[in-house]
Amino acid sequence: MSLVTDAFVSQIAAVEPWPENAALYQPLKSEQVLLSDNASCLAVQAFLKMCNLPVQVVCRANAEYMSPSGKVPFIHVGNQVISELGPIVQFVKAKGHSLSDGLDEVQRAEMKAYMELVNNMLLTAELYIQWCDEATLEEITQPRYSFPYSWPLNYFLVFQRKWEIKRKMKAIGWATKTLEQVFEDVDQCCQALSQRLGTQPYFFNKQPTELDALVFGHLFTILTTQLTNDELQEKVKNYSNLIAFCRRIEQHYFEDHDSSISSSTKLSKGPTLP
Known part of the structure; x- marks a missing residue:
């Protein structure tokens, strides 16, 4: 993300706490998802679990086309829709959750x-x-x-x-x-x-x-x-x-x-x- 976009996302994200009904969207698991997309979806799931943030996994046949970047997974949190691990990490960090704060x-x-x-x-x-x-x-x-x-x-x-x-x-x-x-x-x-x-x-x-x-x-x-x-x-x-x-x-x-x-x-x- 650009610096302007990053700052905007951070400002929006910080306003509201993490909701209980947050959802992670990915392709149909047993019939559709491919190796690379499954890996990316699982990485985001693991990250959110490591942050102790609840998320419901929702499988949709058109998840790729629902995503703002055209890539999966994406999360729907409140009024925000964010796709891919990098932007999701930044969004979560703006809400006060980070796994790497202890690193120099x-x-x-x-x-x-x-x-x-x-x-x-x-x-x-x-x-x-x-x-x-x-x-x-x-x-x-x-x-x-x-x-x-x-x-x-x-x-x-x-x-x-x-x-x-x-x-x-x-x-x-x-x-x-x-x-x-x-x-x-x-x-x-x-x-x-x-x-x-x-x-x-x-x-x-x-x-x-x-x-x-x-x-x-x-x-x-x-x-x-x-x-x-x-x-x-x-x-x-x-x-x-x-x-x-x-x-x-x-x-x-x-x-x-x-x-x-x-x-x-x-x-x-x-x-x-x-």
Whole structure:
């Protein structure tokens, strides 16, 4: 967000307390949501739970088109609608809730750098696999993305989204990468995250930050999503401390609290998406 927009959102957000009927909107979970969107939605859910802020998860087939940015998830809080993790973090901070207030300037800069790494590597890899790997595109992405729509709209929307993603990949230099090179990028990202986490419960010792929510969203989703092959999951499974990290957050913030992550999505129970 721009500085002006950021200041405006902060001013509006600070006026009212967090309501009990706050809602988080995302695509249909069992039929429609894709790997990257599910990861982003879970990251925001984790962040709000870490802030101890109640939110009702609402699944809508047209959530992407309801969002002010065209991306999911988005939250509806009072009269405000805010989409994506970054703006949501700023909105929540304006209401007096922050996970990173205890960090010093150096730590905040480091946290932001690792969040950029996750977005630039894991999120981009997820988008590449969904839209640029032909097997995944045909078997998973096309039927799920087009699920709510009838022909010819379903065909047009898939074609449009595929074109947008491929244009993005070309702009960032990923268009010429092979699937194996993408998997290697994921492995390097996981290696960096594993080294930073070490034996700590969270990336900055004993308390979670926005980085923990973001990493959990992506890694948990990768670990519990069935794709056309297991290579992406295997890259994450090579790092035992990242697996333990995901279990720790799942158990502390999701188990026995609500049905946002159903019993079928537990790491021990396997994937939830076809």
